Each structure stands twice: as C-alpha cells, then as structure tokens.
Amino acid sequence: MEGHAIGIAAPDIFCFTLVPRAVRQIRVEDRSCVFHVKSGSYQDVAEHVLNGRADLGVSRLPLDERLFDWMPVTTATNVCLFPAGHRLAEKDLITPEDLRGERLIDIEPRQNTHQMDLNALRYMGVEPNIAVEVDANGHEAAFIAAGVGISVTNSVVAKECAFFGLRFRPFEPGAIYHHVVFWQRGRQLSGQLRLARERLADALRDPA
Known part of the structure; x- marks a missing residue:
C-alpha cells in the first residue's frame, strides 16, 4: 500500500466520529498518510498497541507505565x-x-x-x-x-x-476519568505519528 501507514486503536464508540474526524484532518495536512483502524474494549486497544498492531491508541487511565507512554488529553x-x-x-x-x-x-x-x-x-x-x-x-x-x-x-x-x-x-x-493518546513506551514517533497523535488529541478534546 502506498503512503505512510498509521495504525490507530480506539474503543468502538470513538470509531464512529472521533477517529474519522482526526483522520480527515491528518489527511488535510498530509495526504500521503493511510490508516489501519483497530477497535474493541479498552483492554483490546492496549493489546493492539502493545503487540504492534497499532501505532497509537485512544484510551483512559490507568495504563501500565512500564509498557506505555501517553499524552494526557481530557x-x-x-x-x-x-x-x-x-x-x-x-x-x-x-x-x-x-x-x-x-x-x-x-x-x-x-x-x-x-x-x-x-x-x-x-x-x-x-x-x-x-x-x-x-x-x-x-x-x-x-x-x-x-x-x-x-x-x-x-x-x-x-x-x-x-x-x-x-x-x-x-x-x-x-x-x-482521564483520557489519553498513548503508544509503546520508549518508541520514537515519526513526524507522521506525531501529527496523528496531535490530531487525535484535538478530536478527543473537542468532540463534534
């Protein structure tokens, strides 16, 4: 698949409006990005990120600080x-x-x-x-x-x-409840992933 692939994991409910809003804005800024979206429970989302099936996750605390880094959002x-x-x-x-x-x-x-x-x-x-x-x-x-x-x-x-x-x-x-965007602990995020992190945070912070 052409372009920069970005994997996003989020609870099911966030895949109806939040993730699509974020993806739309990311592609306005970088049309080379393509997306693989995984959904499920909060536990499923953590496992998707931990096992490398997703680069970024949307979840809420607590998360295991030995396994993940995160950006507090709302x-x-x-x-x-x-x-x-x-x-x-x-x-x-x-x-x-x-x-x-x-x-x-x-x-x-x-x-x-x-x-x-x-x-x-x-x-x-x-x-x-x-x-x-x-x-x-x-x-x-x-x-x-x-x-x-x-x-x-x-x-x-x-x-x-x-x-x-x-x-x-x-x-x-x-x-x-403290909601965050998170990723594997110690991972250095590329420019595209930093953009995706920021736009996911924007969408989580300001629901439509």
Whole structure:
C-alpha cells in the first residue's frame, strides 16, 4: 500500500466520529498518510498497541507505565445517558434515587465502572434493574436508542453518542476519568505519528 501507514486503536464508540474526524484532518495536512483502524474494549486497544498492531491508541487511565507512554488529553465525569424526550431530561442533576424503576444498560461485571455504578445504587437503597450488559463502553448507545433502557457512562463517551440522538445529564456520585493518546513506551514517533497523535488529541478534546 502506498503512503505512510498509521495504525490507530480506539474503543468502538470513538470509531464512529472521533477517529474519522482526526483522520480527515491528518489527511488535510498530509495526504500521503493511510490508516489501519483497530477497535474493541479498552483492554483490546492496549493489546493492539502493545503487540504492534497499532501505532497509537485512544484510551483512559490507568495504563501500565512500564509498557506505555501517553499524552494526557481530557477528563470526563459521570453522566446518565438516555433517549431524547425521556423524563430525566427535565433534571439538571441525576442521582441513584432518580433511576428507581428504570431499566439499565450496563458494562459487564469485570469492568470497574460496573461495580462503582451498582454500589452507588445499592447504597441509596435502589436495586439495579439490569436489562442488558455490554462488554465495551459505547455499545450501550444502540440499546438506549432502541428504547431498551438508560445507562450511566462518562461524559466523553456520551458526547460521542450524539449521532444516536441521545441526551445526557450529570450523575452523582461522580468519578473522574482521564483520557489519553498513548503508544509503546520508549518508541520514537515519526513526524507522521506525531501529527496523528496531535490530531487525535484535538478530536478527543473537542468532540463534534
């Protein structure tokens, strides 16, 4: 294949709008670049970069500092994600008590986010009503759009779900998530990879 090949790994949800926006801008600046895009869970993304299947990854901390270097880009907080017109749209802040009786789309039990969300609900005396468990952040968007339920996710992921016509509001108790662009530790990035790193960071920092 002609041109400078760049491998990018990102969670599934970021491959709908974020990565395409970054790729578009990179090619405006250097049309010789061509791309191989890998997607999956945060763990999948780390493995793609570690094993050389991707040059750069988009993820969130923690990452193993013995294996990766990264550029801090943006932070996210907890939000509740729901369809347009949902009753929760009338609230400025959503708490576990507000989720009583709602069907939830949740990340699978091995994810820390799952345990945090469910523990918060149970602490408030609300037993979670799980309708669907998904194995990667962002997969919940399609189920929410289909009317199956609502979800608690982070604000960066929620902004990437805008193309589904979904809405979100801040959710407490909250947490802080640190999103980064990362690569193999000690690797010297070429000019094209430094450009790609910067444009991925731009797209992550400023969602459309």
